[in-house]
Every structure is written in C-alpha cells, then in structure tokens.
C-alpha cells in the first residue's frame with residue numbers, strides 16, 4: 723500500500739449579510755464568510771490537502787473564481803468532485819485532520835455535525851475526520867474577527 727500526505731490552508735473574510743457555513747453546516751452568527759462560492763473555508767482547506775497529497779494543484783485550478791459556473795457553489799459538491807478525482811487515480815482518504823481558527827462563534831457544538839456531513843460526502847466514517855477549533859487569542863485577522871481560517875492535513879492511501 724502506498725501513502726501520501728497533503729496539507730491545505732484557506733482564509734475568508736467575515737462580512738454581514740452572508741451565511742456562515744463550515745464543513746457544510748450552516749451556523750447561526752451575525753456574520754458569514756465572503757467568497758465566490760459558499761466560502762466554506764474548512765472544506766476548501768480539506769480539498770487542498772487532498773489535492774496536495776497527489777500533487778494535483780489546488781482548488782482554484784479546478785474551480786476558478788473567475789468562472790461564474792462556481793458562483794455560490796456548495797463546497798460539499800466541490801469536495802465530492804475532488805474525491806472522485808483522487809478515487810479515479812486509485813487513491814482514497816485514510817484520514818483527515820483540521821483546525822478552524824475563529825474567535826467567534828463557539829464551534830464546539832457544531833463539530834460533530836461537520837464531521838458527519840464531510841464523512842457522508844467522502845464515504846468515510848466520522849472518526850476518519852478530525853476537526854478542532856481554536857481562537858487566535860484576539861491576535862491577527864481571525865482574532866479581530868475580520869476572517870476565519872482553516873488548516874487541514876489529509877493522508878491518502880492506494881485503494882489496493
């Protein structure tokens with residue numbers, strides 16, 4: 723069995739008038755993330771980790787922000803396409819681990835729902851997907867609540 727590891731990072735700006743969607747879960751908050759798609763920063767970091775593991779570039783290559791086709795796109799649908807790409811190449815996800823950096827809102831109550839949604843799309847068990855949350859101790863853009871970022875690593879294994 724072959725193994726490959728990849729990492730991903732993304733950040734999106736917090737603005738009023740947008741829904742806050744993380745890991746495919748809509749979270750009640752007075753602000754949401756701005757982006758060409760639904761701006762699901764966690765799912766974007768996970769996709770980049772999966773693509774990075776196989777040196778397949780990044781999500782902007784497959785879903786260019788300049789292409790109106792992806793305007794308002796559901797990031798879980800994009801994740802499903804990335805998963806299909808790696809499966810077609812003979813790989814599958816062994817496990818994913820992630821961190822969301824957000825001063826607010828409290829994400830702990832939503833982590834299990836995010837794991838369930840991502841696991842359903844990736845056809846994994848929820849315990850193959852780690853998601854943690856941390857504040858940035860009021861430091862930097864996340865700490866000033868200007869944005870939310872996410873980091874992810876993905877371990878891929880060959881299907882055989």
Ligand SMILES: Nc1ccn([C@@H]2O[C@H](COP(=O)(O)O)[C@@H](O)[C@H]2O)c(=O)n1
Nearest residue numbers: 824825826827828829830855856857858
């Ligand atoms: N948006 C967040 C941030 C943090 N948490 C939870 O709180 C714990 C403590 O966070 P610190 O940044 O003070 O270390 C953290 O381990 C998370 O469990 C959260 O739920 N939502």
Ligand SMILES: C[C@@]1(CO)OP(=O)(O)OP(=O)(O)OC[C@H]1O
Nearest residue numbers: 757758759781782785786787792
């Ligand atoms: C998801 C895509 C889709 O156009 O757009 P955004 O939601 O703006 O997200 P970002 O991480 O800035 O860029 C990646 C794009 O592929």
